[in-house]
Amino acid sequence: MLTAQEPEGEDRRGAEVIPSAGGRVRKIIHIDMDAFYASVEQRDNRELRGKPVAVGHPEARGVVAAASYEARKFGVHSAMPSVTAKRKCPDLIFVPHRFDVYRAVSQQIHAIFAEYTPLIEPLSLDEAYLDVTENLKGMELATEIAEEIRARIKAETRLTASAGVSYNKFLAKIASDQRKPDGMFVITPKHGAAFVEALPVKKFHGVGPATAQKMQKLGIETGADLKARDLSFLQQHFGKSGPWFYWIARGIDEREVKPDRTRKSVGAEDTFREDIHDIEAARACLQSLISKVWRYCKDNGMRGKTVTLKVKWADFTQITRSKTAAAPVASAAELAEIAGLLxxxxxxxxKGIRLLGVTLSCLDHADEGSQPQLALAL
Structure with missing residues (x-):
């Protein structure tokens, strides 16, 4: 069990620790809500409690946005086609998403975080990093802070959250998955390197299925295998990601929790019930996506220069087309004009179009003279 010790500068038995670049050991918490969208739906509808629930649409072209833990037991997960999910779980109950509600709950949770530290880095509506090395409550133990935050979330939202506590972001995120749902896991400086060595690389945050498969072909299946490869080998096979893999294999991650973390892009996409062949129908669908993207940019004071159009055909092949403007896109109409040109x-x-998407990237704050609003993901 790694949940008994605290990631202090030295643990209670005088174990050797790994200092950060600033010469001290950070205390990082990663909070991850449990099956967030589905849990909100079960909370608000008594009839859904204890039943397999999927947020999404049951149509043939629908996709699962989130699945309750009851549904996950059958192998249902997010991003799974609705038809596949229904086949795996015949009793699966589909409910439409309510993103306004999810955002409101996320704001409640964020307000709780803010009572403990200003160093909050949201990753999405349902997860965030917190640096509590120096916290507003003057609490010494990060584990106590994490437990208190989890208790507050449950009391105020009637939802559960899992927490990971460690001395860096990489390990804190991995730790939050270890005791899901409604649990907490701590990885101390003493145990960090050994924990990583025993972990399958496919469970590393930042190692997707394609990279995991490539690593497997190279004989890399665990953190220990990864650690055994030198930096030049990793750079040769993984390019710019090589140094990242080299250091995390040793339990080292010097990234700071950045409360002003700026999104690099914002996008929206939609899968159609029937393939689109007509340009006017495509433009109408694209306009809805543009409205969502622009609303986010407007609400968060963001502007971007690069517009990217994504098209997925009926045979599941896809293309992207991009255009970078000389100056940041200034209005929804301009965004629509550029997207239309693409x-x-x-x-x-x-062949028919199955999906359209539009993304605005190279984002920056529209007014550099004002303080940026901390944004949550769409």
Missing amino acids: LSPIFPVS
Whole structure:
């Protein structure tokens, strides 16, 4: 059990620790809400409690946005096609998403975080990093802070959260998955390197299925295997990611929790119930996506220069087309104009369009003279 000790500068038995770049050991908490969207739906609808629930649409082209733990027992998970989910779990109950409600609950949770530390880095509506090395409550133990935050979330929202506590962001995020749902796990400086060595690389945050498969072909299946490869080998096979893999294999991650973390892009996409072949229908669908993207940018005082159009065809092949403007896009109409210029050349189409997406990137704050609003993901 790694839950008994605290990631202090020295643990209670005088164990050797790993200092951060600033010469001290950070205390990082990663909070992750449990099956967030589905749990909100079960909280608000008594009839859904204890039953397999999927947030999404049951149509043939629908996709699961979130699944309750009852549904996960059947192998249902987010991003799974609705048809597949229903086949795995015939009693699965689909409910439409209510993102306004999820955002409101996320703001409640964020307000709790803010009572303990100003160093909060949201990753999405349902998870965030907190640096509590120096905290507003003057509490010494990060584990006590994490437990108190989890208790507050449960009392104020009637939802459960899991927490990971460690001396860096990489390990804190991994730790939060160890005792889900409604649990907490601590990885101390003494245990960090050994914990990583025993962990399958496919469970590393930042190692996706394709990278995990590539590592497996190279004989890398665990953290220990990764640690055994030198830096030049990792750079040769993984390029810019090589140094990252080299250091995390040793339990080292010097990234700071950044409360002013700026999104690099914001996008929206939609999968259609029936394939689209007509340009006017495509433009109408694109306009809805543009409205969502622009609303986020407007609410958060963001502007971007690069517009990217994503098109997925009926045979699941896809293309992207991008255009970078000389100055930040200034209005929804300008965003629509650029997206339209990217859309027009693909017509007439030889096959149906299954999905359209639009993304605005190279983001910056519209008014550098004002303090940026801390944004949560769409």
